[in-house]
Amino acid sequence: xxxxxxxxxxxxxxxxxxxxxxxxxxxxxxxxxxxxxxxxxxxxxxxxxxxxxxxxxxxxxxxxxxxxxxxxxxxxxxxxxxxxxxxxxxxxxxxxxxxxxxxxxxxxxxxxxxxxxxxxxxxxxxxxxxxxxxxxxxxxxxxxxxxxxxxxxxxxxxxxxxxxxxxxxxxxxxxxxxxxxxxxxxxxxxxxxxxxxxxxxxxxxxxxxxxxxxxxxxxxxxxxxxxxxxxxxxxxxxxxxxxxxxxxxxxxxxxxxxxxxxxxxxxxxxxxxxxxxxxxxxxxxxxxxxxxxxxxxxxxxxxxxxxxxxxxxxxxxxxxxxxxxxxxxxxxxxxxxxxxxxxxxxxxxxxxxxxxxxxxxxxxxxxxxxxxxxxxxxxxxxxxxxxxxxxxxxxxxxxxxxxxxxxxxxxxxxxxxxxxxxxxxxxxxxxxxxxxxxxxxxxxxxxxxxxxxxxxxxxxxxxxxxxxxxxxxxxxxxxxxxxxxxxxxxxxxxxxxxxxxxxxxxxxxxxxxxxxxxxxxxxxxxxxxxxxxxxxxxxxxxxxxxxxxxxxxxxxxxxxxxxxxxxxxxxxxxxxxxxxxxxxxxxxxxxxxxxxxxxxxxxxxxxxxxxxxxxxxxxxxxxxxxxxxxxxxxxxxxxxxxxxxxxxxxxxxxxxxxxxxxxxxxxxxxxxxxxxxxxxxxxxxxxxxxxxxxxxxxxxxxxxxxxxxxxxxxxxxxxxxxxxxxxxxxxxxxxxxxxxxxxxxxxxxxxxxxxxxxxxxxxxxxxxxxxxxxxxxxxxxxxxxxxxxxxxxxxxxxxxxxxxxxxxxxxxxxxxxxxxxxxxxxxxxxxxxxxxxxxxxxxxxxxxxxxxxxxxxxxxxxxxxxxxxxxxxxxxxxxxxxxxxxxxx
RNA sequence: GCGGGCGUGAUGGAACUGGUAGACAUACAGGACUUAAAAUCCUGAGGCCUUGUGCCGUGCGGGUUCGAGUCCCGCCGCCCGCACCA
Numbered sequence: 001x002x003x004x005x006x007x008x009x010x011x012x013x014x015x016x017x018x019x020x021x022x023x024x025x026x027x028x029x030x031x032x033x034x035x036x037x038x039x040x041x042x043x044x045x046x047x048x049x050x051x052x053x054x055x056x057x058x059x060x061x062x063x064x065x066x067x068x069x070x071x072x073x074x075x076x077x078x079x080x081x082x083x084x085x086x087x088x089x090x091x092x093x094x095x096x097x098x099x100x101x102x103x104x105x106x107x108x109x110x111x112x113x114x115x116x117x118x119x120x121x122x123x124x125x126x127x128x129x130x131x132x133x134x135x136x137x138x139x140x141x142x143x144x145x146x147x148x149x150x151x152x153x154x155x156x157x158x159x160x161x162x163x164x165x166x167x168x169x170x171x172x173x174x175x176x177x178x179x180x181x182x183x184x185x186x187x188x189x190x191x192x193x194x195x196x197x198x199x200x201x202x203x204x205x206x207x208x209x210x211x212x213x214x215x216x217x218x219x220x221x222x223x224x225x226x227x228x229x230x231x232x233x234x235x236x237x238x239x240x241x242x243x244x245x246x247x248x249x250x251x252x253x254x255x256x257x258x259x260x261x262x263x264x265x266x267x268x269x270x271x272x273x274x275x276x277x278x279x280x281x282x283x284x285x286x287x288x289x290x291x292x293x294x295x296x297x298x299x300x301x302x303x304x305x306x307x308x309x310x311x312x313x314x315x316x317x318x319x320x321x322x323x324x325x326x327x328x329x330x331x332x333x334x335x336x337x338x339x340x341x342x343x344x345x346x347x348x349x350x351x352x353x354x355x356x357x358x359x360x361x362x363x364x365x366x367x368x369x370x371x372x373x374x375x376x377x378x379x380x381x382x383x384x385x386x387x388x389x390x391x392x393x394x395x396x397x398x399x400x401x402x403x404x405x406x407x408x409x410x411x412x413x414x415x416x417x418x419x420x421x422x423x424x425x426x427x428x429x430x431x432x433x434x435x436x437x438x439x440x441x442x443x444x445x446x447x448x449x450x451x452x453x454x455x456x457x458x459x460x461x462x463x464x465x466x467x468x469x470x471x472x473x474x475x476x477x478x479x480x481x482x483x484x485x486x487x488x489x490x491x492x493x494x495x496x497x498x499x500x501x502x503x504x505x506x507x508x509x510x511x512x513x514x515x516x517x518x519x520x521x522x523x524x525x526x527x528x529x530x531x532x533x534x535x536x537x538x539x540x541x542x543x544x545x546x547x548x549x550x551x552x553x554x555x556x557x558x559x560x561x562x563x564x565x566x567x568x569x570x571x572x573x574x575x576x577x578x579x580x581x582x583x584x585x586x587x588x589x590x591x592x593x594x595x596x597x598x599x600x601x602x603x604x605x606x607x608x609x610x611x612x613x614x615x616x617x618x619x620x621x622x623x624x625x626x627x628x629x630x631x632x633x634x635x636x637x638x639x640x641x642x643x644x645x646x647x648x649x650x651x652x653x654x655x656x657x658x659x660x661x662x663x664x665x666x667x668x669x670x671x672x673x674x675x676x677x678x679x680x681x682x683x684x685x686x687x688x689x690x691x692x693x694x695x696x697x698x699x700x701x702x703x704x705x706x707x708x709x710x711x712x713x714x715x716x717x718x719x720x721x722x723x724x725x726x727x728x729x730x731x732x733x734x735x736x737x738x739x740x741x742x743x744x745x746x747x748x749x750x751x752x753x754x755x756x757x758x759x760x761x762x763x764x765x766x767x768x769x770x771x772x773x774x775x776x777x778x779x780x781x782x783x784x785x786x787x788x789x790x791x792x793x794x795x796x797x798x799x800x801x802x803x804x805x806x807x808x809x810x811x812x813x814x815x816x817x818x819x820x821x822x823x824x825x826x827x828x829x830x831x832x833x834x835x836x837x838x839x840x841x842x843x844x845x846x847x848x849x850x851x852x853x854x855x856x857x858x859x860x861x862x863x864x865x866x867x868x869x870x871x872x873x874x875x876x877x878x879x880x881x882x883x884x885x886x887x888x889x
Numbered sequence: 890g891c892g893g894g895c896g897u898g899a900u901g902g903a904a905c906u907g908g909u910a911g912a913c914a915u916a917c918a919g920g921a922c923u924u925a926a927a928a929u930c931c932u933g934a935g936g937c938c939u940u941g942u943g944c945c946g947u948g949c950g951g952g953u954u955c956g957a958g959u960c961c962c963g964c965c966g967c968c969c970g971c972a973c974c975a
Contacts, residue, residue, distance in 0.1 A: 029928095243893065244970060252974075277975060290975090330973080356973040366975040374890080375973065454974060573970080683901045683914060691901075699915060702928090709929090747905095755903070755913035762913090833909040838956040840909050841942070864942055878955055884908040888955050 030708035030798060032672020039800045039811075040141055048813050049088075049143040051099040053545065053556045060096035061560050062087045063540055065568030065576070066103045069129035069151070070110060073136040074654055075608045075692060078664050079680045082794075083605055083750065084567045085142045086681070089793040090745045092143070093817040099560055101543040102137070102144045104130050104151035107158075107467045108532045115466075115498045122466040123494070126153055139668045140677070141796050143813070148546050152535035157542065158468040159489035160551040161534065165471055166482045167590040174218050176480055179459060180294075180360075183211040188502030189463040190215075204501075210316060216470060216528065217457040220582045224249055224453040226596075227581055236601035238687075241573045248574050250454025254278035255433050256363065257447040259289065259339040262348055266337055267300040272441070273339050273351065276362030276452060280436075281428035284417035285369040285390035287380055289339055290332060290354035292364040298353045301335040308333055308353065315355040330379050331355045342436055342446055343418070354379065362452055371403040381405075390417050391425055458579065460531040463503035465496055467529030475516035475523040484517050490525070503527055536576055537583035540566075540598055552592045561593065562600040565748075570604040577602070603748055606689040608680065610660040612649035615639050620659040621646055651691055662692055674795035675701040681750035681794060703758070704798055707791065710761065711802040714768055714784045717777045718806050724782035726775065727824065733763045734783040735824040741790050742817065750794070757790055781806070789818055834859055835886040836868050844885060855879045859887060 043049065064084040067077055081102075088100040104126075111122035118125075130151055137144075150157050168174040182191040186204035190213065200207050220227075228249045231242050257280065258272045273289060291298050293315035302309040311333040332352035341347035349367070356375065357366055370380035370387040380387050391412045392401040398415040414420040420428040436447035461470065469490040471483040483490055493511045496504045505511060505527040516523040538551070544560040545553035561584075568576075577599070584598040613621040616639070626646055627638045637646040654661040667676040679700035684690035724731060737760040744753035764783050771780040785806060792799035792812045803812035831845045832855070842864050846855060856877045859865055868889055876888040 240893065240970085247892070247971060250971090250974070254975080275975080279975080354973095356975095358974070361974045363975095368975090373975080376975090452974080454971095570969085685902080688902095693901095693915080695915060696901085703914090705928090743905095751901095752903075752913090758913050831909095835908085835956070838908095838954090843909085867942075876955065878908090880908055884956085886908080886955050 030705055030712075030801065032674060032704070032797060033669075035801045036139075036141060036668070036673055036797045039797045040138065042800070042811065043141075043143070043813060046811070046814075048811070049098075049100065050145050050147055051097060051101075053553075053559065055097035057095060057097040059099065059560055060088075060091040060565075061099045061540075061544075061563045062091065062565045063099075063101065063543070063563045063567070065566070065572060066105050066536070066539060067133065068105045068108060068110075069126055069133055071129045071132065073133050073664055075662050075664060075667075075676075075680075076654060077137075078140055078676065079608050079690065080567060080569070080605055081137065081140065081142055082677045082680055083603070083686055083748065084565070085140075085144075085677075085796075086745065086750060086793040087565055087567075087748070088143050089796060089813065090817070092813070093789070093792070093815065095816065098143075099543065100142075100144055101148040102142070102146065103149055103539055103543065104133075104153075105532065105536050105539070106130065106151035106153040107529075107535055109464070109466070111466045112464065112498065119498075121494070121496075123153070126151070126466075136664055139665060140673045143796070148543050150539075150542065150546050152468075152532075152539065153466070155489055155491055156546075157539075158535070160542065161468050161530070161538070162471040162483070162488050162490060163485055164538065164551050164587065164590070164592065165530075166485060166488075167592070168218070168586055169472075169482050171586075171590055172219065173222075173586045173589065174216060174460075176214055176216055177457075178212050178214050179217075180210050181213050181215065181459070183209045183213070185209055186501060190461065213461075215459045215461040216472075216530075217459050218534075218579075218582065218586070220458045220579070221453060221455050223582055223585055224251070224455045225451075226585065227455075227578065230581070230597060234597065234599075234602070237599075238602065238604055241570070241577065241602060241604060244573045245578055248455065248578065250452075252278050252452050252454075254450060254452060255280040255429075255436070255447050256450040257342060257367075257436060258441055258444075259342065259349075259367075260441070261351075262338040262340055264338075267297070267303070270297055270300060270337075273297060273365055274363045275365045275367050276450065277367060279369065279372060279425075279429070280432040280447070281414065281417075281420065281423075281425040282369040282372045282390050283341075283343065283367075283432055284420065285371045285388045286341065286349060286367045287370055287386045287388070288332075288368045288383075289349055289351040290357050290366050290368055290379070291335075291351060292357040292359040293353055293355070294359040295353070295357075295364045297337070297351070297365075298335070301337060301353075305335075308335060312353060315353070330375060330382070332379060332383060334383075342439070350385075352383070360456065361454070370407065372407055372409060374407045374409070377403065377405075377407045388416050390414060390420075458531075458533075458582070460534055461528040462531055463506070463527075464529050465492070465498075465504040467532060468535060469505075470526045470528050470530055472526040473514045473516055473523045474526060475518060475521060477521060478516050478518040478523075480526070481516055481518050481523075487517070505529070533575060533579050537579045538587060540580070541584075541587065541593060550592070552587070554592060554594070557592070558594050561595050562598055565601040565603065566599040567603045567605060569607070573604065603686070605686050606684065607653045608692050609651040609689045610654050610662060610692045612652050612658050612660045613637050614647045614649055615642070616644045616646070620657070622659045623662065651689070653689075654692075667697065671697055671701045672704070672797070674798045675704050678703065678754065678795055682754045683751055685751050686748055703761075704795065706761065707787070707795075707798060707802065710765060710768070711784055711788065711805055714780060715805045715807070717768065717771060718781040718784065721778045721781040722774060724775075724778040728776070728779045730764060730767045730771070730776075730779040730783050731821075732824050733760055733767075734786045735820040738786050738790065738818060738820040739825050742820075745793065753790075754794070757787070760787060760790075786818055788812060789815060830882050832883070832885050834862065834865065835884065836865065837889060838886060841865075841868070848882065852879050852881075855885060859885050 062084050064080050088098050092098045106126050111126050114120050114125045115122045184191050184201035184204050184206060186206040187201060191201055228251055231245055234242060254277050256274060256276050258274050260272055261270055293312040298312055302312050332354040335351045335353060337351040338348040339351060368376035368379060370377040371389040372391060387403050389401050389403045391408055392415050393412045414423045414428050420431060433449055437445045439446040469492060471488060471490045472480050473483060474480055493508055498504060512525045512527055514523050514525040540563050541552050541557050545556040580598050584593060585596050587593040588596055613626045615621050621639060625640050627640050629636050637648050639646045652658050652660055675697060679697050680690060682700060737756050740756050741753045768780045771777045788799050788802045799812045828848055829845055830848050831843050833840050834842045834844050842862060844858055846858050865887055874887050874889055878886040
């Protein structure tokens with residue numbers, strides 16, 4: 001068969017391919033439903049994707065954020081895994097020893113919800129979901145080393161996590177402290193801040209209470225400075241994520257100042273109030289102090305003051321509702337207590353309890369400088385407190401400059417500030433700091449420079465069943481004692497009941513019974529389990545040796561880590577990535593690793609979105625329930641069931657609630673995995689959202705078939721072709737594309753790589769058609785081989801099919817990435833655009849290495865240049881070598 | 890409020906450090922093949938007019954430059970993150 005025969009002049013065309021009527025006849029069209037399983041089996045049998053820990057080649061570790069086994073893989077997952085797979089396959093072809101594993105982030109609430117709603121055991125529910133999703137994933141043809149697969153709910157995994165916990169405890173990296181938590185009184189559990197919506201539990205809808213509870217904390221704040229500094233070196237991370245982490249850690253430099261409390265009216269035993277400020281320069285603009293409702297001083301003052309106590313209660317209640325904070329009025333209550341200004345014994349300032357002061361930042365107390373802070377100004381105006389301007393613009397007039405409604409927050413010059421007058425605020429800051437450091441107050445300096453962080457310790461106790469048990473035993477005399485490593489794992493009990501809300505482990509008849517490992521006395525097992533973020537904070541390290549008895553095989557972990565390319569959603573920019581960075585440090589300190597940063601390269605991919613549809617009565621409609629007519633502005637959707645017109649809604653992340661999901665098996669059934677993979681990487685840059693459209697998928701599938709026709713037709717040409725040599729347009733096209741696509745894959749610019757492959761195919765089809773002589777056919781054959789290798793990372797099944805068709809004995813998945821010939825990539829002649837006064841007026845073709853003078857001479861010979869110049873000499877000629885020429889007339 | 894990003898044909902998007910704006914794809918239109926449709930192949934296409942070696946054109950208004958989608962200043966719009974952080 002010739003290529004021409006394949007373009008409509010020839011043999012019978014096969015129809016009904018998509019409806020599956022002619023599976024057995026599909027010799028002409030490429031049939032992914034036959035080819036894909038066949039090649040997946042071949043890869044499996046050849047164990048091509050199993051990574052060895054003793055491979056001398058350079059390593060490359062590519063990892064996509066592992067999924068939560070919710071029940072089904074959705075298309076967003078497959079985009080993520082396709083990107084990782086392209087990188088894995090490309091790097092393998094480049095000769096790296098590639099680790100590309102997969103696992104399951106398998107603990108968490110949904111399994112318990114399913115247990116409560118459907119009477120399924122969380123374990124059964126989870127493992128069934130994993131089985132389903134593994135099958136779905138395998139349909140995508142991902143080059144994953146499945147021998148390393150694990151789920152975080154496997155006893156083998158959480159056993160090692162408990163070992164890590166015990167080691168962390170030994171090094172003081174985890175501890176227990178009492179803190180305020182969001183408590184859901186109906187579900188009887190702690191809720192994370194994100195799980196509190198409008199002050200109510202996200203599941204129960206009950207108003208959330210603040211409770212003081214003893215919790216386990218990872219001491220991530222010990223690493224605040226280190227985690228911040230190291231961000232500078234994460235140069236293969238998106239700037240956005242680095243910035244988000246910097247802001248989250250939130251370093252600020254300031255002064256901690258102790259203010260003497262005026263003894264008249266002070267609660268007994270209270271002699272000073274400590275305040276943290278980043279603006280000590282504004283100290284002479286201070287007009288009040290404000291403390292949090294939970295501040296010890298407030299509590300003491302409230303003891304003898306019922307009205308104040310009531311106000312503090314009100315503040316506490318409000319503290320739970322994030323939404324209320326935005327609109328809440330700034331309120332205060334004068335405690336009657338006064339403090340003395342650090343630089344003036346006769347200057348007394350009132351102490352208020354204020355609803356906007358947070359107990360867990362700084363010292364829970366501030367001084368208010370109304371002229372320099374809008375919130376303080378509003379507060380001062382409300383309670384009739386003085387407003388003294390202390391900073392004014394450089395060009396202001398100190399005599400007339402006043403603040404009334406709007407605070408002045410910019411840089412400027414100090415006024416009304418005694419010895420600071422005339423200084424810049426920065427200098428005033430230092431001046432105040434160094435003076436107060438010298439003042440002795442009860443044997444200590446009155447002020448100290450201090451760095452504050454916004455980052456809080458990571459509270460990881462959860463009152464849940466389906467999580468990793470915290471391996472601790474509470475003994476009346478010995479306190480919280482870790483379970484000895486020999487006694488690990490602390491296994492979750494299987495006999496568990498979900499009839500009542502709350503933590504099922506708490507009411508299990510015997511699970512909590514234990515003896516103290518220290519003294520042997522009867523003791524109580526910890527019933528809290530770990531936050532599921534713990535599970536995902538070190539799984540990447542476990543993948544390097546999942547069979548190991550210890551949490552890691554240190555040598556293997558050090559070899560493989562850091563992950564060279566990590567790929568996942570931007571929604572994990574803070575928590576997961578920050579926790580993992582902390583865990584690497586903690587594992588380093590406890591001897592499980594020798595590195596601090598787990599992820600060298602990070603890529604955050606966009607989502608797959610889809611239109612939403614709503615029926616006339618407002619129900620969400622699934623895409624399969626909708627018929628689309630027309631296009632562009634006149635596009636309309638109709639409800640298939642009723643025939644009524646449906647509303648086409650906005651593009652949304654695919655979600656069950658909006659019913660706009662597309663399942664991967666729908667796609668692999670109709671078009672095959674390669675089409676889905678190709679489509680998801682086409683057009684949209686990988687960091688941006690991509691819209692799933694049927695038309696787009698069809699387009700991708702047409703290209704699959706186009707490649708197949710091209711290769712199947714060209715295979716004849718290849719049969720007895722020699723090796724390509726010399727120079728030809730065909731070779732040039734192929735080698736240029738080879739170079740460019742390699743560069744694109746390195747940069748994860750999949751959409752550009754795909755555009756170039758399209759271009760190559762458009763270019764070479766007519767040339768291959770015309771190839772007659774032996775040397776032409778050799779060039780054509782080489783171009784086809786290169787083309788197949790270029791598409792192999794993205795469309796691996798089609799590529800294998802084509803590779804075999806071209807007469808290769810081995811698989812393309814085993815082939816080395818071809819090398820481009822540099823002499824074919826650069827041209828001897830270049831065509832330069834010629835501008836006159838910055839507008840393009842023509843072109844000039846000239847030797848590539850022509851020097852400035854030669855180009856200038858040639859340009860002046862051009863007709864259109866001469867006619868513009870009309871015999872005059874040009875004012876200037878700008879030659880940018882190999883780019884452009886601009887004649888300034 | 891603070892911080893960051895984005896704005897290019899009908900649509901998704903190209904254009905690497907300032908150097909031919911609109912690659913590639915989707916949708917569309919015309920043609921070939923077909924009894925017909927699908928598939929395939931070919932062709933066309935930013936806008937405007939006075940059809941030229943023309944003018945305008947990358948959200949809007951200015952600026953820098955021989956030259957600006959790209960850099961600077963000021964607006965407008967959209968998106969994301971943080972949010973009483975002292």
